[in-house]
Amino acid sequence: MPSARPNKARGREGHWYELVMDRENADRESADLALVEAARANLPSGPTLVSVCITCKTADGGTVVGPDMFESVKAAIGTSDHVLVRAVQCLSVCKRPATVAVTSADGYTFLFGDLQTESGTAALLSFVKAYQKSDYGLVPWRERADVLRKGMVARVPPMRWSPDDGSAPK
Numbered sequence: 001m002p003s004a005r006p007n008k009a010r011g012r013e014g015h016w017y018e019l020v021m022d023r024e025n026a027d028r029e030s031a032d033l034a035l036v037e038a039a040r041a042n043l044p045s046g047p048t049l050v051s052v053c054i055t056c057k058t059a060d061g062g063t064v065v066g067p068d069m070f071e072s073v074k075a076a077i078g079t080s081d082h083v084l085v086r087a088v089q090c091l092s093v094c095k096r097p098a099t100v101a102v103t104s105a106d107g108y109t110f111l112f113g114d115l116q117t118e119s120g121t122a123a124l125l126s127f128v129k130a131y132q133k134s135d136y137g138l139v140p141w142r143e144r145a146d147v148l149r150k151g152m153v154a155r156v157p158p159m160r161w162s163p164d165d166g167s168a169p170k
Contacts (some may be wrong), residue, residue, distance in 0.1 A: 030134035042135040044107030047084045048128055050077065054087040065117070069098040072121040093153050100124060107137030109156040112148055122148045129140055 052073055056066035067087075074085045093099040096113025098120065105108035110131075115123075123145035130139040136158055141149065 002028070006096070013156070043124060044104035044132065044137040046105040046138070047080075047082055048102065048107075048132055050103045050124065050128060051088045051091065051101040051103075052084045052085065053089075053091040053093070053097070053099040055065065055090050056094070056099055058097060065098045068117050069100065069115060069120060072117045073124055075127065076121050076125045082132065096153060099153070102128060102131055102137075104131075104137055106158050106160055107131065108158060110137075110139075110148075111153040111156075112151040112154045114151040115147065119147050120144075120151075 016148075050073060052070040053065065054066035054070050055064065056069070057064050070085070070087045077083050077085050091099045091101055091111065093111065094114045098117070099111065099113045099117045100115060100120070101109060101111045102124070110127075112120075112124075126145060127139060127148055130143050131137045134140070
């Protein structure tokens with residue numbers, strides 16, 4: 001951002017609200033803008049997809065908990081062009097209900113289990129927001145809610161990930 005300082009080039013002191021652009025600030029602003037643009041270059045593109053297993057049952061096999069989780073997550077996230085919440089028949093993590101996957105076209109896929117409707121929904125809402133702002137959707141461990149840290153089943157790299165050396169996609 002340009003600095004506010006006296007405008008000596010015109011031979012007078014400028015007001016505090018007069019912004020004077022100088023080469024030093026212009027270079028710093030360009031570098032700052034380039035960093036912001038570079039950081040945004042690796043954000044997941046397209047909508048974030050939240051898949052909620054609706055066939056999940058409690059550990060004793062009696063109560064189906066998936067539909068409640070789906071309705072809760074769908075209500076919390078709402079309707080958006082940036083996030084799509086969908087019901088799926090099974091995510092094959094039957095021993096850890098309720099199960100939810102978060103992914104995007106060119107981002108990581110996260111699979112979480114052992115989620116309770118209320119705490120899991122709040123954690124997922126926060127996670128999806130962070131996912132959309134993180135390189136390749138890779139939300140740092142410390143930024144994930146405790147219930148998601150404990151419920152982590154899998155983290156799958158983006159499809160564009162290099163199979164040869166494991167380095168980040170280009």
